Every structure is written in C-alpha cells, then in structure tokens.
Amino acid sequence: MDRDLLDLPVLLLSAARALVDGIDAGVRARGFADLRPAHGFAFARLAGDGATVGQLAEHLDVTKQAASQMVEELVTKGYVTRGPHPQDARARLIVLTPKGWACTRAADEAAAEVLRPWADTLGPQRLAALRADLSRLATPGRLRPTW
Amino acid sequence: MDRDLLDLPVLLLSAARALVDGIDAGVRARGFADLRPAHGFAFARLAGDGATVGQLAEHLDVTKQAASQMVEELVTKGYVTRGPHPQDARARLIVLTPKGWACTRAADEAAAEVLRPWADTLGPQRLAALRADLSRLATPGRLRPTW
DNA sequence: ACTATTTGGTCAAGCAGATTGACTATCGGA
DNA sequence: TCCGATAGTCAATCTGCTTGACCAAATAGT
Numbered sequence: 001m002d003r004d005l006l007d008l009p010v011l012l013l014s015a016a017r018a019l020v021d022g023i024d025a026g027v028r029a030r031g032f033a034d035l036r037p038a039h040g041f042a043f044a045r046l047a048g049d050g051a052t053v054g055q056l057a058e059h060l061d062v063t064k065q066a067a068s069q070m071v072e073e074l075v076t077k078g079y080v081t082r083g084p085h086p087q088d089a090r091a092r093l094i095v096l097t098p099k100g101w102a103c104t105r106a107a108d109e110a111a112a113e114v115l116r117p118w119a120d121t122l123g124p125q126r127l128a129a130l131r132a133d134l135s136r137l138a139t140p141g142r143l144r145p146t147w
Numbered sequence: 148m149d150r151d152l153l154d155l156p157v158l159l160l161s162a163a164r165a166l167v168d169g170i171d172a173g174v175r176a177r178g179f180a181d182l183r184p185a186h187g188f189a190f191a192r193l194a195g196d197g198a199t200v201g202q203l204a205e206h207l208d209v210t211k212q213a214a215s216q217m218v219e220e221l222v223t224k225g226y227v228t229r230g231p232h233p234q235d236a237r238a239r240l241i242v243l244t245p246k247g248w249a250c251t252r253a254a255d256e257a258a259a260e261v262l263r264p265w266a267d268t269l270g271p272q273r274l275a276a277l278r279a280d281l282s283r284l285a286t287p288g289r290l291r292p293t294w
Numbered sequence: 295a296c297t298a299t300t301t302g303g304t305c306a307a308g309c310a311g312a313t314t315g316a317c318t319a320t321c322g323g324a
Numbered sequence: 325t326c327c328g329a330t331a332g333t334c335a336a337t338c339t340g341c342t343t344g345a346c347c348a349a350a351t352a353g354t
Contacts, residue, residue, distance in 0.1 A: 295354105296353100296354090297352100297353085297354090298351100298352080298353080298354100299350100299351080299352075299353095300349105300350080300351070300352085301348100301349085301350070301351090302347105302348085302349080302350095303346105303347090303348090303349105304345105304346085304347085304348105305344105305345085305346080305347100306343105306344090306345085306346100307342100307343090307344085307345105308341105308342080308343080308344100309340105309341085309342075309343095310339100310340095310341085310342095311338105311339095311340095311341105312337100312338085312339080312340100313336100313337080313338070313339095314335105314336090314337080314338095315334105315335090315336085315337100316333105316334085316335085316336105317332105317333085317334080317335100318331105318332085318333085318334105319330100319331085319332085319333105320329105320330080320331080320332105321328105321329080321330070321331095322327100322328095322329085322330100323326100323327095323328090323329100324325100324326090324327090324328105
C-alpha cells in the first residue's frame with residue numbers, strides 16, 4: 001500500500017465538498033436561496049414519479065419523522081405537494097411542483113457549471129476515467145454525510 | 148460536457164461516505180467507541196505540534212465556541228490536554244495525549260484497511276491515478292461537510 | 295368475514311451540536 | 325502607556341434530528 005494514498009480520504013472529501021458547495025452556490029444564485037444541499041438530495045429522489053415520506057426517509061437515511069418535517073417545509077416553500085397515493089390510502093405521494101422542477105433544472109445547470117473547470121483541468125478523458133473508477137468503488141448506500 | 152458526468156457528485160459523495168464510515172467503524176472496532184468522524188478531523192490538525200482552539204476552529208470550519216466545546220469533550224475523554232502556549236499567554240496549546248496518538252494510529256490502520264479492497268478493485272495504477280487527479284481538483288478548503 | 299398484526303404517517307417532547315452575544319485576559323502598535 | 329485587536333470561555337438559543345406515542349389503512353391468519 002502506497003504510503004501517500006492515506007490522504008485519499010482528505011482529497012475525496014475536499015472534492016465532494018467543493019462540488020456540493022459549488023452546486024449549492026449555483027442554485028442559490030439562480031434564485032433558490034431558501035434551500036440547502038440536503039433538500040437537493042430529496043429533490044433527486046422526488047424527480048421522476050415522486051415518492052412517499054417513507055421512501056424519502058430511506059433515501060435520505062433519516063427517520064420518517066425527519067423526512068416528514070422536511071416535506072412540510074418544502075410544501076410551505078412551494079417546492080412540492082402532498083397528494084393522495086393511487087395505490088395506498090394511508091400513504092401520500094409527494095411530487096415536485098413546477099417551482100420544484102425549475103429548481104432541479106437550476107441544480108443541473110449549476111452542477112454542469114462546477115464540472116466544467118474540472119473537465120478543463122483534467123481533460124475529458126481522465127474525467128471520464130475518474131467517473132468510471134468511482135462508479136466501481138462507490139457502494140450504492142446512502143449518501144447523506146452526517147458527520 | 149458528457150451527460151452522465153452529472154452523477155459524479157453522487158459517486159464522489161458515496162465514495163467519500165464509504166471511506167469515512169469505514170474508517171469510523173475501524174476506529175471503533177479498535178476500542179475507540181466514544182469518537183465520531185468529526186473528532187478525527189480534529190485529530191488530524193492536532194497531530195504534529197498541536198494547535199490552539201482558534202486554529203482548530205478554522206480547520207474544522209466552526210466557531211471558536213464549538214471548537215472549544217469539542218476540546219473540552221476530548222479532554223474529558225482523555226485524548227488531548229490543554230497546556231500553556233509557549234508564545235502567547237492568552238492562548239492554550241492543545242496537544243494529543245498518548246491515548247490520542249494511539250487513536251490516530253488506529254485511524255491510519257483503519258484507513259489502510261478500507262483502502263485495500265479499493266486497490267484490489269482498481270489496481271494500484273489506477274488508484275494512484277485517481278489520487279493524482281483528485282489532488283488536482285480538490286481545493287485546499289475546509290472539509291467538514293455539514294449538510 | 296373478523297380479528298390481529300403490520301405499515302404509512304403525524305404529533306409531541308427532548309437531545310446534540312452548532313450559533314450568536316457578552317465578557318475577561320493578554321497582546322502589540324501608536 | 326494606552327487602546328484596539330485577538331484568544332478563549334460562559335451563557336442562552338436555534339435547528340435538525342431522534343425517540344416515543346398514537347391513529348388510520350392495509351394485510352395476514354383463522
């Protein structure tokens with residue numbers, strides 16, 4: 001084991017943080033200043049066909065109560081709505097509002113913007129290789145980092 | 148910009164989390180069950196010649212009060228001591244105790260242990276390349292991810 | 295069909311880790 | 325020698341999350 005691989009944790013963390021911070025800043029700059037990165041993780045799950053509170057909780061790796069609270073906040077802010085669930089009357093389906101969709105598009109743009117200098121630095125080849133390598137390493141677990 | 152580069156954030160986050168979680172688990176398994184990853188970031192700064200509360204706060208990207216609180220906790224648990232600062236009577240120098248050093252060694256071992264399967268998966272060549280690429284991307288900013 | 299258990303969600307209270315604000319002691323330059 | 329800046333702590337507060345209790349609807353067992 002190469003000795004200086006030991007700072008790989010630090011590098012990984014720095015890169016991850018730079019990325020998330022950059023995206024967050026981009027999203028705020030586009031007018032969505034009342035959101036945190038944690039909300040972005042929620043949006044990622046809701047995009048598509050929506051999700052229940054329970055599914056969201058699992059995705060975010062928090063309790064249902066915490067997820068429910070966040071949903072309440074997002075409803076208040078106008079990013080999502082709670083509707084009846086087509087298959088289960090107990091459950092409620094959370095879906096993005098137009099504002100919520102606009103925000104996810106903004107996030108995609110922001111992400112692309114942050115990634116652009118990375119592509120410039122490394123070249124598209126090595127960036128793609130980086131992505132490929134990471135995809136072989138990353139366990140498909142939760143991603144919320146509550147440290 | 149390649150379209151599927153957009154999940155690089157997710158991959159980066161997964162990898163970072165897997166790494167930190169793995170190290171944390173390894174540290175706990177070695178008998179230091181009363182510490183969280185956040186403490187590890189503090190230890191990283193204290194290893195060497197120690198640091199003041201202010202320096203620690205900057206490193207962790209928290210207020211001095213928060214850092215002071217953590218130091219108090221680490222003192223209580225026996226990992227660090229507060230000593231007088233050689234150059235400044237206002238400041239106090241925080242240094243690791245033998246127990247603190249033992250813990251940092253444990254963390255290094257744990258990190259190596261987590262990295263080993265990574266080296267097996269990617270091969271030493273590409274792992275080194277990964278490290279090199281990341282080191283070109285990572286801004287030398289804070290790493291504490293409080294999302 | 296009828297009851298019992300499980301599951302989806304919310305309400306309420308409490309905790310942990312951070313923040314802001316106020317204060318003391320010391321440093322260092324005019 | 326004074327006075328603003330800096331190191332650190334004490335105290336109060338905020339926020340996001342957890343645990344615990346609960347209701348309503350779904351599902352399983354008989």
